[in-house]
Amino acid sequence: MEKSAGLVISRGEKIFNATMVVIGIVITIFALYPLYYALIASLSKPLYVENGSVMFMIKGFNLESYQKAFQKEGIWLAFGNTIFYTVVGVLVNMAFTTTMAYALSKERLVARKFFTLFTIFTMWFSAGMIPLYMTFKDFNLLDTRTAIIFGFAINTYNLIIMKSFFEQVPASLEEAAFIDGASNLTIFSKVYLPLSKPALATIGMFYAVNRWNSYFWAMNLLNDDRKMPLQVLLKKLIVDRVANETEAAIITVNSLSSPTTVIYAIMIMAIVPMLIAYPFVQKYFKTGMTLGAVKG
Secondary structure, rough: OEOOEEEEOOOOHHHHHHHHHHHHHHHHHHHHHHHHHHHHOOOHHHHHHHHOOOOOOOOOOOOOOHHHHOOOHHHHHHHHHHHHHHHHHHHHHHHHHHHHHHHHHOHHHHHHHHHHHHHHHHHOOOOHHHHHHHHHOOOOOOHHHHHHHOOOOOHHHHHHHHHHHHOOHHHHHHHHHHHHHOHHHHHHHHHHHHHHHHHHHHHHHHHHHHHHOOOOHHHHHOOOHHHOOHHHHHHHEEEEEEEOOOHHOOOOOOOOOOOHHHHHHHHHHHHHHHHHHHHHHHHHHHHHHHOOOOOO
16 A cells, blocks of 8 residues: 555555556546547648548648638638527526526525426427427527527526526525625525526526537528538538539649548537637536535
8 A cells, every 4th residue: 555645545445546547547538529520631732631541640731722712602601600699699598597596596486496397397208309490480580690599598407507506605695695785696696696697607608508519409400501610511511412422533632622521521620619618617517517516
């Protein structure tokens, strides 16, 4: 046995810890490789991508695929739509989630247990895709930005995290604010929100990633190409690429780009914004997840 920082570490514990580290590294490699492959494929000549030569290193480095991606028809409009849906959508998500979580966190709320159980019920049971689509249709929300932004305003899991976090705020702070004449809205905005930055950053990032990567409902609810987000455009390009199987036959050693490498370039362009945003909220993740999980 060995002593470390006053603790005795047995041989079995050392083996277990080493095994966990190895497993963690293997899982990380498998998780990151698809992203790495998309990057090196987007920077390689298409001939090497198509014949399987590109596995771990760039072959035939060039930026032609990115140049073609930047020039792709509708790419910047799709980017703008995605940014709009993400920014406005997250603001709506946060407004609905935090206000509802604040209400459910208060024991004085009439029928609080009923509303809480009714909300949690939706995590496991839902009407299904077709009834939801028919609901959008009945409310005349098809082919509207409103459907994308307000149709998915609350995620139950994120709501529970926020509710649990609000329940950790000392009741004495609220009581003192009430004595000073503050309203519920004032207490919510001046006391609870400033104290909940870790939880706000955590669920805000969850919502942002979901909004940024979402394509299924946008694809089904929107008909106007001018309203389509980037992910729908990318999906369309992939389908077109699969349908055109003669593409590989016309690629030569001198070809600098192809539909396939352009798709990889757009994938990287779609991933980069989230990779840039993540480090700014990463420090809040552990606190937001653990404190929000203390109570149910």
